Amino acid sequence: MRLPKGFLASGVRAGIRKKRPDVAMIVAKDGAAAAAIFTKTQLQAAPVVLSRLAMRKNGGRIRAAVVNAGCANAVTGRAGLDAARRVRERAASLLECPESEIFLASTGVIGVVLPDAKVRAALPDAIARLSPSGLDAASQAILTTDVGPKVSHATFRHGARRGRVVGFAKGAGMIHPNMATMLAFILTDVSATPSLLRAALVEAADLSFHTISVDGDTSTNDSVLLMASGKVGGGALTSFEEAASFRQALISVCRDLAHMIVRDGEGATRLMEIHVCGARSDRDARAATHAVATSPLVKTALAGGDPNWGRILAAVGRSGARFSSRRVSLSVGGLPLVVGGEPAIYREKDAVRLFSKDRVVVTVDLGAGKATSSRVTCDLGHDYITMNAEYRT
Numbered sequence: 001m002r003l004p005k006g007f008l009a010s011g012v013r014a015g016i017r018k019k020r021p022d023v024a025m026i027v028a029k030d031g032a033a034a035a036a037i038f039t040k041t042q043l044q045a046a047p048v049v050l051s052r053l054a055m056r057k058n059g060g061r062i063r064a065a066v067v068n069a070g071c072a073n074a075v076t077g078r079a080g081l082d083a084a085r086r087v088r089e090r091a092a093s094l095l096e097c098p099e100s101e102i103f104l105a106s107t108g109v110i111g112v113v114l115p116d117a118k119v120r121a122a123l124p125d126a127i128a129r130l131s132p133s134g135l136d137a138a139s140q141a142i143l144t145t146d147v148g149p150k151v152s153h154a155t156f157r158h159g160a161r162r163g164r165v166v167g168f169a170k171g172a173g174m175i176h177p178n179m180a181t182m183l184a185f186i187l188t189d190v191s192a193t194p195s196l197l198r199a200a201l202v203e204a205a206d207l208s209f210h211t212i213s214v215d216g217d218t219s220t221n222d223s224v225l226l227m228a229s230g231k232v233g234g235g236a237l238t239s240f241e242e243a244a245s246f247r248q249a250l251i252s253v254c255r256d257l258a259h260m261i262v263r264d265g266e267g268a269t270r271l272m273e274i275h276v277c278g279a280r281s282d283r284d285a286r287a288a289t290h291a292v293a294t295s296p297l298v299k300t301a302l303a304g305g306d307p308n309w310g311r312i313l314a315a316v317g318r319s320g321a322r323f324s325s326r327r328v329s330l331s332v333g334g335l336p337l338v339v340g341g342e343p344a345i346y347r348e349k350d351a352v353r354l355f356s357k358d359r360v361v362v363t364v365d366l367g368a369g370k371a372t373s374s375r376v377t378c379d380l381g382h383d384y385i386t387m388n389a390e391y392r393t
Contacts, residue, residue: 001153002132004164004189006030006229009134011141014122016070016108016115021141023119025126026065026185027095032227033191034062035198036103037205039222045074046084046114047104048221054100060194062227063101065185066091066123067142069170073106073114074220083116090120094127105183105223107144107170139168142183146170152256156190156249163190163232163246167253171261182209184224184257190246191230192237199240200247201226208254212262212376226250262378270302270379271359276316277372278365284321285373288364291319292375299380302360307351309337316364327367332360 003009008027016022036055038048066087073080084104092099106114129137139149153166171182192200205224230236237243262271274292279285292298295315301308309330316328330338333354337344354360 001135001151001166003135004166004187004229005231006032006189007187007227008130008132009138010126010129010131011134011137011139012122012126012129013141014068014118016068016118020069020143021137022069023122023126024065024067024138024141025091025123025130026067026138026187026227027127027130028063028227028229030229031061031063031097031101032229033194033197034060034103034225034227035194035201036223036225037201038224039220041220043075043220045072045106045110045221046076046080047073047106048223049081050084050088051103051105051223054103058098058100060197061101062103062225063097064091064095065103065105065225065227066119066126067105067107067138067183067185068114068119069107069142069144071106071108071112071114072110072221073112074110076111076113079113083114086116087114087119087123090123094123103225105221105225107142107183107221110220135166135168138185142168142170144170150257150260152253152260154249154252156245158190158232158237158246159234161232161234163188163249165190165246165249165253167257169257169261182222182224182261184209184254186224186226186250186253188226188228188246188250189230189232190228190237191232191235192228192243192246196237196240196243197226197228200243200250203247204251204254207251208258211374212258259376262376270305270357272298272302272377272379273359273361274375274377275361275363275372276321276366276374277363278323278367278369279371279373280322280366280369282371282373284323284366284368285371287319288316288321288366289373289375291315291321292362292364293377296380299377302355303379305352305356307332307337307348307355309351312362312364313338316366321366323366323368329365329367331363333357334361
């Protein structure tokens with residue numbers, strides 16, 4: 001898949017990891033308007049600290065992103081910051097742009113200082129390999145425990161012109177709302193102000209990356225970067241209403257990437273879509289979906305295809321959401337299992353069949369109001385434990 005107009009990408013091996021490519025580069029040949037969102041943890045990795053400050057300094061203008069896998073460069077103090085700065089300085093020198101226009105991102109093991117000499121040595125090769133067709137190489141180079149790359153694209157109309165949105169991401173474990181151990185890079189050829197891009201990205205993230213959970217954990221390095229080259233022409237988008245078609249394309253790409261991340265949850269075999277309706281407030285609806293999506297008992301039942309709906313309602317009951325037990329209802333795949341706080345009449349084999357599907361859709365009606373919330377999660381099985389128990393060994 002080719003990148004949107006104005007972008008080049010590459011992926012190379014710097015030697016941070018033993019065998020796989022581990023450094024990706026994205027370059028906007030003539031610069032790009034940009035917006036980004038980051039992890040909310042108090043322990044932010046060196047690249048997050050520097051990129052967040054750079055986005056404030058550069059006024060939403062980015063020339064390139066340098067991304068490494070194999071080392072998070074998080075909780076590494078001044079040494080980690082200095083290592084990241086050296087990478088940024090080298091990239092800016094090679095691309096002949098201000099350092100503030102270089103966006104940094106890292107993923108991998110926490111507590112290890114980035115071997116920046118290896119990254120700096122690989123940058124000339126990364127630049128030499130830059131190509132409009134470099135998406136595959138870049139998407140491969142950012143992976144950690146992912147089974148494979150996560151790529152999505154969509155088109156939009158801007159007047160008489162057709163623009164594109166292309167995104168790629170990584171993430172499989174430590175995934176939870178308010179970002180996760182995920183990196184995502186979304187490129188578009190639309191022309192838009194950084195402030196509009198920021199508003200559109202926040203909207204898209206709230207409908208995608210902030211609605212998924214694999215294991216309830218978040219990380220130190222989470223970053224989503226949106227870059228717009230403006231090469232589609234037709235004048236810059238300046239209002240939310242004018243950008244409706246672009247926003248829908250952006251939301252579509254972000255949702256695709258978010259669902260790919262959950263589908264690739266470490267050791268995951270099934271997805272669960274949790275829809276809560278009839279809540280008294282948005283806060284109550286979100287609390288209920290959060291409790292179900294992060295419940296180990298729900299997720300292990302899902303791994304076994306066990307229609308143990310009592311675990312789902314138990315999670316809702318402890319969530320803090322306000323409702324009456326006499327009015328709550330629950331269905332799976334359209335099959336009522338609980339109605340008005342009491343078990344419905346159904347055949348166990350029908351419930352087992354629905355819980356054994358690759359995609360299990362659960363709807364909980366609290367019967368207390370009109371607020372709704374949705375979340376997507378996955379099962380938790382033996383492979384997740386094995387992969388994370390052996391992550392560093």
